[in-house]
Structures are given as structure tokens and as C-alpha cells.
Amino acid sequence: xxxIIYFITSISFLVLTSCTRSxxxxxxxxxxxxxxxxxxxxxxxxxxxxxxxAVLPEAYKHAQQEFxxxxxxxxAANQQFRWEVVLNYYIRLNDMQxxxxxxxxxxxxxxxxxxFSEEQSARENAAAERYALATDLLNxxxxxxxxxxxxxxxxxxITTYAPNYKDSGQRMDDALNAASYHIVLExxxxxxxxxxxxxxxxQDKIEEFVRTNRRMNRFVQxxxxxxxxxxxxxxxxxxxxxxxxxxxxxxxxxNDRATVTSKDSVKTGEATINGKKVPVYxxxxxxxxxxxxxxxxxGLLALEIYDFQTNKVLLREEIPGEYNWVNEWATYNGDxxxxxxxxxxxxxxxxxxxxxxxxxFIEFTKPIYDQVTGRIRRFYDRY
Numbered sequence: 001x002x003x004i005i006y007f008i009t010s011i012s013f014l015v016l017t018s019c020t021r022s023x024x025x026x027x028x029x030x031x032x033x034x035x036x037x038x039x040x041x042x043x044x045x046x047x048x049x050x051x052x053x054a055v056l057p058e059a060y061k062h063a064q065q066e067f068x069x070x071x072x073x074x075x076a077a078n079q080q081f082r083w084e085v086v087l088n089y090y091i092r093l094n095d096m097q098x099x100x101x102x103x104x105x106x107x108x109x110x111x112x113x114x115x116f117s118e119e120q121s122a123r124e125n126a127a128a129e130r131y132a133l134a135t136d137l138l139n140x141x142x143x144x145x146x147x148x149x150x151x152x153x154x155x156x157x158i159t160t161y162a163p164n165y166k167d168s169g170q171r172m173d174d175a176l177n178a179a180s181y182h183i184v185l186e187x188x189x190x191x192x193x194x195x196x197x198x199x200x201x202x203q204d205k206i207e208e209f210v211r212t213n214r215r216m217n218r219f220v221q222x223x224x225x226x227x228x229x230x231x232x233x234x235x236x237x238x239x240x241x242x243x244x245x246x247x248x249x250x251x252x253x254x255n256d257r258a259t260v261t262s263k264d265s266v267k268t269g270e271a272t273i274n275g276k277k278v279p280v281y282x283x284x285x286x287x288x289x290x291x292x293x294x295x296x297x298x299g300l301l302a303l304e305i306y307d308f309q310t311n312k313v314l315l316r317e318e319i320p321g322e323y324n325w326v327n328e329w330a331t332y333n334g335d336x337x338x339x340x341x342x343x344x345x346x347x348x349x350x351x352x353x354x355x356x357x358x359x360x361f362i363e364f365t366k367p368i369y370d371q372v373t374g375r376i377r378r379f380y381d382r383y
Contacts, residue, residue, distance in 0.1 A: 023035035023036070023037075023039040023042070023051075023052060023055040023056070023059055026038055027058060027059050027062075032059045032060075032062040032063035032066060033063045033067075033092060033096070035055055035063075036056065036059045036060050036063055036096050036099065036100075037096075037099055038052075038055075039052040039053075039055040039056040039059060039106075040052075040099045040100055040102075040103045040106050043103055043105040043106050043109075044102070044105070044106075047104070047105035048105075053105075056100075056106060056109050056110055057109050060100070060110050063092075063096060064093065064096075067089045067090075067092060067093050068093075070089055071086050071089045074086050074089070080129070081126070081129065081130075083122050083125040083126035083129060084126045084157075084161070086122045086125075087122035087123055087126050087161060090115045090118050090119035090122050093113075093115045093119075094114065094115050094116055094119055096112060097112040097113065097114050097115070123161050123162045124162070126158075126161060126162070127158045127161070127162035127165040130154040130155065130157055130158050131154070131155070131158060131166060131168060131171075133151075133154050134150075134151040134154040134155045134168075134171060134175065135151075137151035137154075137175075138171065138174065138175060138178070143178060145178070145179055148175050148176075149179040149219065151171075151175040151178075151179075152172060152175035152176050152179050155168050155171055155172035155175055156172060159172070180215075180218075180219045180221045181219060181220050181221070181236045181237060181380075181383055182221055182223065182235045182236050182237075183220060183221065183222050183223065183235060183236065183238070183239060183380075184222075184223050184224075184225060184228045184233070184235045184237075184239070184308075185206065185209070185210055185222050185223070185224065185239045185241075186225055186239060186240050186241060187203045187206055187207075187224075187225065187241070188202050188203060188206065188241035188243055188301065189241070189242045189243070190242070195246075195248070195357075195358065195361045199243070199361075199365075201362045202362075202365045202368075202369060205369050206241070206369075207224060209373055210222050210223070210224050216376075216377060216380050217380065217381065217383065219383060220380045220383050223235065234309075235308045236307070236308060236309075237305055237306065237307055237308055237314065238308050239303070239304070239376060240302075240304040240305075240306070241301060241302070241303060241304075241372065242301065242302045242304075243299055243302075243365075244300050244301070244302045244318070245299060245300045246297075246300070246361070246364070247296070247297065247298055247299070248297045248357050248360050248364075249295055249297060249354070249357050249360055250295070250296040250297070250298075251293065251294070251295050251296075252293070252294045252295075253291070253292070253293045254291070254292050255289055255290070255291050255292075256289070256290040256291075256292075257287065257288070258287075258290075259285055259286070259287055259288070260285065260338050260339060260340075261283050261284070262283050262284050262285075262335070262337050262338045263340070264283075265281040265282055265283055266281065266282070266283070266337050267279045267280070267281055268280050268281065268282045268284065283338075284334070284335035284337050284338045285334055285335065285338050286334030286336065286338040286339060287333045288330060288331075288332045288338075288343060288347075289331050289332065290346065291328065291329050291330065291331070291351065292326070292327075293326070293327045293351070293354075294325070294326050295324070295325040295326075295327075295354040295360065296322070296324050296325075297322070297323050297325075297360040297361065297363065297364040298320065298321065298322040298364055299320070299321055299361075299364055299365070299368070300318045300320055300321075301318070301321070301365075301368045301372060302316070302317075302318050302319075303315070303316070303318075303319055303372055303376075304316045305376075305379060314379075315379055319368055319371045319372050319375065321364045321365055321366070321368035321371070322364055322367070323360060323363035323364040323366070323367075325354050325355060325360065325363075327351065327352045327354070328346065328349065329346060329347075329349035329351055330343065330346040330347045330349070331347065332347055
């Protein structure tokens, strides 16, 4: 009985799936466009599928009538950007035509009409409308940054359906330039000859940041000071970085002395009992000295963003960074067997020399770099 039920259920599922794929359900629900593609897909795989053969002519007729009716209504509405809506309808009509033409069995059932010239005309009209609006905005005097951004959005929209329309590409670049904030990101300064070499690491990272984040978002563009000088750029804002305070190589050494005792009894010697030598067991001790050297390096970087025209400070923060170099070792006097495995491993270490001051400087600036670039990103997210 279970086998029969399973067989009937499986057959029902296959029938339902077949109907869905043939487009019957979509046709009944009035989704004519979807029904056309479901039927063509089915007939491409099964040229004799009766359900799909019945669905396709009916679905195409209704979809065609519906789109052509909507096109006429949209044209008559005389609303802004109506040609983009009209274009979408013609694209769908031509999508159906291409799908049917690719299917031999479908072509025997339907002779689809081509609307490619109408589609191209709609593209031209849609692009002309956006282009005219963008041109008016770019010619406005004085042109505001908001107007430039609106012009850019119109021109960017054209690229989605008419990318080679007139000089829209060049005008989009012009609009983007006018719409953007142009920011010079200065190299971090440091008042120390000793650490100029170490500061090059941070400067290289800042140069890399400018290269890889030329446009942090659509309307914010960064320049290095050299680039700004060559371009004779008058920026909108300047990001200034300066290491205002730092300490390198502050050393703290601690020693912790303790008597340690073995966890278990171990052989400590021998004794003679009744003329026989027998082992003697007991716990052993040692004097353990733990040493810990911490070399601390830290500093503050001042981040300042100011308006280049008014010299008004828009943001000022001090960002800290710190790096601790740690060396631990131990020495002992007494029985080694009193030590735990961890203590024994520590006793095998030796006191090491810390890295050079130049390297310590670099290490404490690394977390500062991550913080400062993150703060710059957050500041310009709203632009």
C-alpha cells in the first residue's frame, strides 16, 4: 500500500511540475510573459509537449497585446522618463521574439514580431531626455555640487541602455569631477631626525591607502600632496597627520623568586637496611627566579581635517598606538626535578635583546594606521 501511495504521489508531483514548466499555471494567473518563457523552455527540451504547445500561442498573443497597450498608455501619459518605461516594454517584446526564434518547435507555433527598430528609437528618446536634463544642470551658473551630482546620476542612467550616446561618457566624467570633494591626504609628520627612517613605513602605507582608495566613495576623491602640486589643485579639504608625542623603548624588568617543590616524590638517595641497599624517596625543591622584561613603545597621532578655503577645522582627534615587546625566562638553583614541565621550558630560555628602536617605532605605528584609515573612512561615508 505504501508503495502504491508513493507511486501516486510521485506521478502527481511530476504532472504538477510539468504543468508549471509548460506555463499553464502562469497563463491561468495572467503572467503571460513568464508563461511564454516557461513554454519555450519546455518545447526546447520536448518538442511534442502538448501542454506547452497549447500555452505558447495563447501566452504570446496576450503578452504582446498587453505590452503594446501599455506602451500606448505610457506615451500618452506624457510623464517624465516615460521613454524608459516604453523601452522596457519593447525589450520584453524582443526578448520573447528571441526566445521563440531560438526554438524550432516554437517557430512552428508562433510567428513573433520584431520590435528592434522601435526599441532603438525608445533608447534614443530616453537618452535624449536624460542628456538634456544633465546638460541644463551642468550649464547652470553657479553650478552647485548638488546639481553636478544630479547631472551625473542622469548620465550614469544613460549608460545602462545607451552607453555610446553622444558625448555622455565625457560629460559624466565632468559631472563627477564637479560633484566630488577633492581631498589631499598629507604624509604624517614627525619632529625627530632619529626616527625619520621608521616614519617612512607609515608614509608608504599612507601612499598605498591613497592609491587603493582613490575614490573612497563615488563623490570623494583623494590625492597625494605631490599629485595636488602637479595638478595645481585647489582641494576642498586637507587631511593632516602628525605624530605629536611618542616614547620608544621604555623598559620594565621584574623578577619573581619562589621556592618550588616537586609534585611527586622522587629518588633522593639510598639507604642500607638489613645489609641491602634500598632507594630513598622524597620531594625535592629548587629556588626558581622568573624574569619578565617588557619594552613599551607608544605614541599619539593627531588627525586633523580642515576646509582648505576657510581653514575651518572639521575634525580633530588624537589616535593612540602601543606596542609591548615581551621577553620571559627563568633561572633556578636546586633540584631540576622540582620544576614542572612549563617551568623547565621557561628555564631553558635566555634573556634576549629587544628589537632596535627603529623597529619598535614602526610596531607602535601599525595599530595607529588601522585606526586612522578607519576614522577617515567613517568621516567621508556621509559625503
